[in-house]
Amino acid sequence: MSRVLSIRFTQEEYETLQALSLVTGMPVNAIVREAVNEKADRAANDSEIAAMAEEMKRRVEEADQSLRRRVASV
Secondary structure, eight states: OOOOOOOOOOHHHHHHHHHHHHHHOOOHHHHHHHHHHHHHHHHTTOHHHHHHHHHHHHHHHHHHHHHHHHHHHO
Protein backbone atom coordinates (compact mmCIF):
# COMPACT_ATOMS: atom_id res chain seq x y z
CA MET A 1 0.00 0.00 0.00
CA SER A 2 1.31 3.45 -0.80
CA ARG A 3 0.26 6.78 0.69
CA VAL A 4 0.20 10.24 -0.80
CA LEU A 5 2.01 12.95 1.15
CA SER A 6 2.12 16.64 0.39
CA ILE A 7 5.47 18.24 1.26
CA ARG A 8 6.37 21.91 1.06
CA PHE A 9 9.88 22.73 -0.17
CA THR A 10 11.63 26.06 -0.43
CA GLN A 11 12.35 27.19 -3.97
CA GLU A 12 16.01 26.25 -3.50
CA GLU A 13 15.14 22.76 -2.23
CA TYR A 14 12.72 22.24 -5.10
CA GLU A 15 15.31 23.32 -7.66
CA THR A 16 17.85 20.98 -6.06
CA LEU A 17 15.40 18.08 -6.33
CA GLN A 18 14.67 18.95 -9.95
CA ALA A 19 18.41 19.08 -10.72
CA LEU A 20 19.01 15.73 -9.01
CA SER A 21 16.12 14.25 -10.95
CA LEU A 22 17.52 15.53 -14.24
CA VAL A 23 21.06 14.33 -13.52
CA THR A 24 20.14 10.91 -12.11
CA GLY A 25 17.10 10.19 -14.25
CA MET A 26 15.19 9.32 -11.06
CA PRO A 27 11.74 10.78 -10.38
CA VAL A 28 11.64 13.34 -7.57
CA ASN A 29 9.46 11.05 -5.43
CA ALA A 30 12.07 8.27 -5.70
CA ILE A 31 14.82 10.68 -4.61
CA VAL A 32 12.76 11.76 -1.59
CA ARG A 33 11.91 8.15 -0.64
CA GLU A 34 15.58 7.18 -0.92
CA ALA A 35 16.58 10.09 1.33
CA VAL A 36 13.97 9.13 3.93
CA ASN A 37 15.14 5.51 3.91
CA GLU A 38 18.78 6.57 4.29
CA LYS A 39 17.87 8.84 7.21
CA ALA A 40 15.89 6.06 8.89
CA ASP A 41 18.77 3.61 8.45
CA ARG A 42 21.24 6.06 10.03
CA ALA A 43 18.80 6.84 12.86
CA ALA A 44 18.88 3.20 13.97
CA ASN A 45 22.48 3.74 15.13
CA ASP A 46 22.21 7.37 16.25
CA SER A 47 22.62 7.81 20.02
CA GLU A 48 20.81 11.16 19.96
CA ILE A 49 17.77 9.59 18.29
CA ALA A 50 17.90 6.73 20.80
CA ALA A 51 17.92 9.23 23.67
CA MET A 52 14.96 11.09 22.16
CA ALA A 53 13.07 7.79 21.80
CA GLU A 54 13.74 6.92 25.45
CA GLU A 55 12.53 10.35 26.56
CA MET A 56 9.36 9.98 24.48
CA LYS A 57 8.78 6.52 25.95
CA ARG A 58 9.12 7.96 29.47
CA ARG A 59 6.65 10.76 28.67
CA VAL A 60 4.10 8.35 27.19
CA GLU A 61 4.37 6.11 30.26
CA GLU A 62 3.85 9.13 32.54
CA ALA A 63 0.81 10.23 30.53
CA ASP A 64 -0.63 6.70 30.68
CA GLN A 65 -0.15 6.56 34.46
CA SER A 66 -1.76 9.97 34.87
CA LEU A 67 -4.81 8.90 32.85
CA ARG A 68 -5.11 5.64 34.79
CA ARG A 69 -4.97 7.52 38.12
CA ARG A 70 -7.72 9.84 36.90
CA VAL A 71 -9.95 6.95 35.84
CA ALA A 72 -9.33 5.12 39.10
CA SER A 73 -10.34 8.18 41.13
CA VAL A 74 -13.66 8.68 39.36
